[in-house]
Amino acid sequence: MRGRRVIVTSGPTIEPIDPVRFLSNRSSGRQGHAIAAAFAALGADVTLVSGPVAIPDPESVTTIHVETALEMLEAVTAALPADVFVGVAAVADWRPAEAAAQKLKGEKAAMASLTLTENPDILKTVAKLDQGRPALVIGFAAETHDVERHAREKLARKGCDWIVANDVSGDAMGGADNAAMLIGPDRAERWPRAPKAEIARRLAEAADLALARS
Numbered sequence: 001m002r003g004r005r006v007i008v009t010s011g012p013t014i015e016p017i018d019p020v021r022f023l024s025n026r027s028s029g030r031q032g033h034a035i036a037a038a039f040a041a042l043g044a045d046v047t048l049v050s051g052p053v054a055i056p057d058p059e060s061v062t063t064i065h066v067e068t069a070l071e072m073l074e075a076v077t078a079a080l081p082a083d084v085f086v087g088v089a090a091v092a093d094w095r096p097a098e099a100a101a102q103k104l105k106g107e108k109a110a111m112a113s114l115t116l117t118e119n120p121d122i123l124k125t126v127a128k129l130d131q132g133r134p135a136l137v138i139g140f141a142a143e144t145h146d147v148e149r150h151a152r153e154k155l156a157r158k159g160c161d162w163i164v165a166n167d168v169s170g171d172a173m174g175g176a177d178n179a180a181m182l183i184g185p186d187r188a189e190r191w192p193r194a195p196k197a198e199i200a201r202r203l204a205e206a207a208d209l210a211l212a213r214s
Contacts, residue, residue, distance in 0.1 A: 001208050002043035005082040007134070008036040009122065011051035013069045015095035017114065018104045025090045029053030031140075031178055032088035034200035036061045039084070042204055047079040051089055069095065069119035076122060084207055085134040087123040087160075090142065095119050127159040135214060136207055137161050142168040151183050162187075164203060182206060 010032020015023040029050060036048040037058035048063045049072055057063040064075045069091045076085075094116040127137045137160040141151040144167065151165030165181045179193035182203065191202055 001039060001204070001211075004044045004084065004211065006036075006039045006044045006046045006084040006086070007049065007076060007079050007082045008032055008039070008046065008086045009049045009051075009072060009076065009089035009091075010036065011053040012090050013051045013072055013092045013119075014067050015069065015092050015119070016099040017096050018100035018102065020103050023092055023095065025092065027051070027053075027090035028175075029055055030176065031196045031199065032086075033058050034196045035086055035088055035203060036063075038197070038200035038204035039086075039207075041201075042208055044084075044204075047082075049075045049079065049089070069122070073120045073122050073125065076126065080126075080129075080134075081132045082134045083211060084136045084138070085126045086138045086140075086203070087126070088140050089122070091122055092119055121158070123160060124158045127161075136210060138203070138207070139163050141165040144168060148181060148183065148188070151181065155183060155185075164199075 011029030012025045012027040033055060036046050040046045040060040046061045048061050050063055050065055052067060066072045066075050072089060072091060097115040097117040123139045139158055139160045141154045141163050143150045143165060147165050147167050151163045155163040162182060162184045165183055166178055176195060177193050178196050178199045180191045180199050182189040191199055
């Protein structure tokens with residue numbers, strides 16, 4: 001991967017409701033950070049765009065810290081061009097249409113009438129670029145049931161090259177291990193449960209081989 005540029009997104013995004021509350025999810029960032037480290041270990045120039053996590057930045061990686069989906073999209077766009085984009089981050093699908101400048105009072109009424117607006121689809125945005133699209137765009141599908149079917153639907157819907165599908169009905173989003181499938185138009189590889197660093201190594205090596213063949 002020497003001479004290649006890779007962008008990885010990791011962790012959750014947090015979408016402010018007011019100064020003390022936000023919408024988010026359970027992503028720990030462990031898998032995304034491990035993937036960034038695995039590409040760096042192969043010699044790639046890696047930019048990691050990370051939402052708020054409680055784990056250290058990987059070594060030999062340029063890490064950009066963001067909070068919201070809009071900030072993550074801006075950081076990814078600024079980091080392009082790249083040879084590989086890996087969208088691992090669990091980006092919040094929705095955000096409050098307006099974040100209150102002060103803590104909301106009468107919380108029940110305020111929350112019941114909370115208006116949401118859709119966040120940008122970062123993976124789809126990168127996959128559909130007319131100019132500067134990475135040669136390999138990889139997404140993640142965190143599913144709780146019908147994992148492969150939903151992953152294949154996401155692959156077609158987003159326009160990316162590969163999807164890494166994993167079942168998060170257990171502790172995959174916060175745990176140290178993961179089991180995954182690498183799905184593409186002409187491939188379906190099942191990777192048994194292993195440390196997230198091992199899943200990351202497999203993905204980085206598969207990407208390296210695909211780029212070498214292209």
